[in-house]
Amino acid sequence: xxxxxxxxVTNQKGxxxxxxxxxxxxxxLNDRGRDVLFVDLDPQGNATEGLGLLEAYDAExxxxxxxxxxxxxxxxxxxxxxxxxxxxxxSNVDMNAAASTLAAEDDAELRLDRLLTxxxxxxxxDYDFVVVDCPPHLGAVTDNGLVAAQNLVIPALAEPTxxxxxxxLFDYVGALEMDHDVEIEPQALVANRIENTNAADxxxxxxxxxxxxxxxxxxxxxxxxQRAFSAGSSIFAVEEENDMREVFASMAETLDERLxxxxxxxxx
Ligand SMILES: Nc1ncnc2c1ncn2[C@@H]1O[C@H](COP(=O)(O)OP(=O)(O)O)[C@@H](O)[C@H]1O
Ligand SMILES: [Mg+2]
Numbered sequence: 001x002x003x004x005x006x007x008x009v010t011n012q013k014g015x016x017x018x019x020x021x022x023x024x025x026x027x028x029l030n031d032r033g034r035d036v037l038f039v040d041l042d043p044q045g046n047a048t049e050g051l052g053l054l055e056a057y058d059a060e061x062x063x064x065x066x067x068x069x070x071x072x073x074x075x076x077x078x079x080x081x082x083x084x085x086x087x088x089x090x091s092n093v094d095m096n097a098a099a100s101t102l103a104a105e106d107d108a109e110l111r112l113d114r115l116l117t118x119x120x121x122x123x124x125x126d127y128d129f130v131v132v133d134c135p136p137h138l139g140a141v142t143d144n145g146l147v148a149a150q151n152l153v154i155p156a157l158a159e160p161t162x163x164x165x166x167x168x169l170f171d172y173v174g175a176l177e178m179d180h181d182v183e184i185e186p187q188a189l190v191a192n193r194i195e196n197t198n199a200a201d202x203x204x205x206x207x208x209x210x211x212x213x214x215x216x217x218x219x220x221x222x223x224x225x226q227r228a229f230s231a232g233s234s235i236f237a238v239e240e241e242n243d244m245r246e247v248f249a250s251m252a253e254t255l256d257e258r259l260x261x262x263x264x265x266x267x268x
Pocket of ligand 1: 013014015016017018019020021046136192193194219220221222223225226229
């Protein structure tokens with residue numbers, strides 16, 4: 001069977017919509033019949049909360065941190081939680097120690113890759129997609145997401161500060177590619193929380209020029225995202241009609257077409 005396509009939703013800037021995009025992209029993939037494993041790598045556990053799994057965030061060890069330290073050693077039922085739309089590797093308060101804990105380990109950036117390989121091979125019927133939600137900073141935890149997934153979904157606000165955050169992200173990703181001899185590809189750029197302003201229009205043009213090969217999606221500011229978050233699901237699992245469903249559905253369709261599940265081996 002084909003290996004799952006892995007997606008890493010990342011941008012080191014906080015509050016740009018990583019968690020919102022990750023949850024709703026996972027919901028869109030599920031809505032088109034795909035089996036999704038969601039991974040909340042952010043020590044703050046926002047996605048874990050937005051998927052209604054706060055009890056997992058406060059659960060006793062073993063947690064995701066133990067599984068990153070010993071990727072083949074933690075039973076999947078300790079870290080994988082059921083959700084109506086997807087399976088979820090929940091974050092946990094212990095993840096606040098992840099950067100310092102991983103710093104003491106060899107091949108610290110390869111731990112999520114190993115954990116995913118072990119979770120993927122240990123389930124009835126493979127997952128089609130793994131969606132990883134990253135923390136709002138660069139470092140050991142985000143490195144794990146980037147190296148494991150190698151496919152980027154990049155949310156960015158349609159405002160001028162996004163120029164520099166994308167430049168920093170691409171410089172960083174370039175260095176990581178060299179270190180690990182992998183290719184990390186932007187697969188989707190998501191202009192998020194768009195409002196009707198000239199500044200937003202100019203930024204949308206800038207995005208198109210900056211990444212001409214990468215599909216650009218336009219997600220508008222909608223309170224429905226917050227309501228779905230409070231209800232513990234994506235916008236696809238709530239009754240309310242929402243015009244942003246079609247944007248996420250088209251993102252899911254294109255990713256489905258582009259990604260065949262082939263991945264390069266990573267090296268330390
Ligand atoms: N398109 C949107 N419309 C309205 N609110 C949004 C939208 N995208 C994100 N938000 C809100 O903005 C805040 C930050 O989004 P979040 O996804 O948590 O960002 P990040 O994960 O990058 O820190 C959250 O309160 C979220 O509900
Ligand atoms: Mg987040």
